[in-house]
Amino acid sequence: MKNLKLFCIAAISALSLNLGYAQAAKIDKKATKAAEVKRIITSNNYVFKANYAIPMSMAAGPLNSANYDVTVNNGQLEVYLPYFGRAFAAPRNLGTDGGIKLNTKDYDYTSVVNKKGGWDISIKPKRTELNTNSDVQQMKLNVGKDGYATMYITSLHRQPITFNGYVEEVKK
Numbered sequence: 397m398k399n400l401k402l403f404c405i406a407a408i409s410a411l412s413l414n415l416g417y418a419q420a421a422k423i424d425k426k427a428t429k430a431a432e433v434k435r436i437i438t439s440n441n442y443v444f445k446a447n448y449a450i451p452m453s454m455a456a457g458p459l460n461s462a463n464y465d466v467t468v469n470n471g472q473l474e475v476y477l478p479y480f481g482r483a484f485a486a487p488r489n490l491g492t493d494g495g496i497k498l499n500t501k502d503y504d505y506t507s508v509v510n511k512k513g514g515w516d517i518s519i520k521p522k523r524t525e526l527n528t529n530s531d532v533q534q535m536k537l538n539v540g541k542d543g544y545a546t547m548y549i550t551s552l553h554r555q556p557i558t559f560n561g562y563v564e565e566v567k568k
Contacts, residue, residue: 430513430541436565437507437515437539443467443566444537444545446559451480453555464559466535466547469566473519474499475532477549477559485531485553496549496557498532514540539563 436442444466450456459478467474475498504520517537531552539545547559 426542429543432565433539433541433543433563436563437517440468440470440505441566442469442563444547444559444561444563446477446547446561448560449478449480450558450560451555452557453482454480466537467566468505468519471501472499473501473503473521475535479554479557481555481557483554496532496551510538512540514538 445462446459446464446466447462448456448458464477465474466477475496477496479495498521500521502522504522505517507515507517510516515538517539519535519537521532521535531554533550533552535550536548537545538547543562543564545561545563547561548556549559550556
């Protein structure tokens with residue numbers, strides 16, 4: 397009976413130590429991920445990969461293509477996203493202008509650390525002669541410490557749309 401008690405105490409102690417090491421490794425992994433996300437956001441060198449669309453007047457759903465993204469790369473903004481929802485004006489070229497497409501260096505960019513340790517980023521493309529096809533007024537990107545993000549897009553001639561996804565470093 398005494399040996400059984402000692403065995404149980406030893407087994408419980410070993411199990412607690414093992415769980416403690418696993419929890420410490422998990423915390424270390426989260427801290428490493430948070431540091432990586434902070435580095436890419438502060439360097440303005442990241443890609444937001446959209447994997448879920450939430451239109452205002454339609455059912456939300458996953459995106460089938462992995463190619464829908466927003467790239468911020470040292471002063472260059474490239475947007476290639478789908479659009480689902482109500483438009484108040486038809487695009488000029490219905491065959492090629494159906495989604496949200498933008499490629500510009502002329503935009504305002506602000507990034508603020510929020511209360512939870514993530515980032516609230518505001519991107520406002522300027523309407524210039526080179527950027528007349530896009531009706532995007534503002535893009536707001538909320539990035540968590542873990543890299544998961546939500547992007548809200550408001551346009552001149554379309555209902556707002558939201559995308560969920562994640563951020564990662566631009567591949568060189």
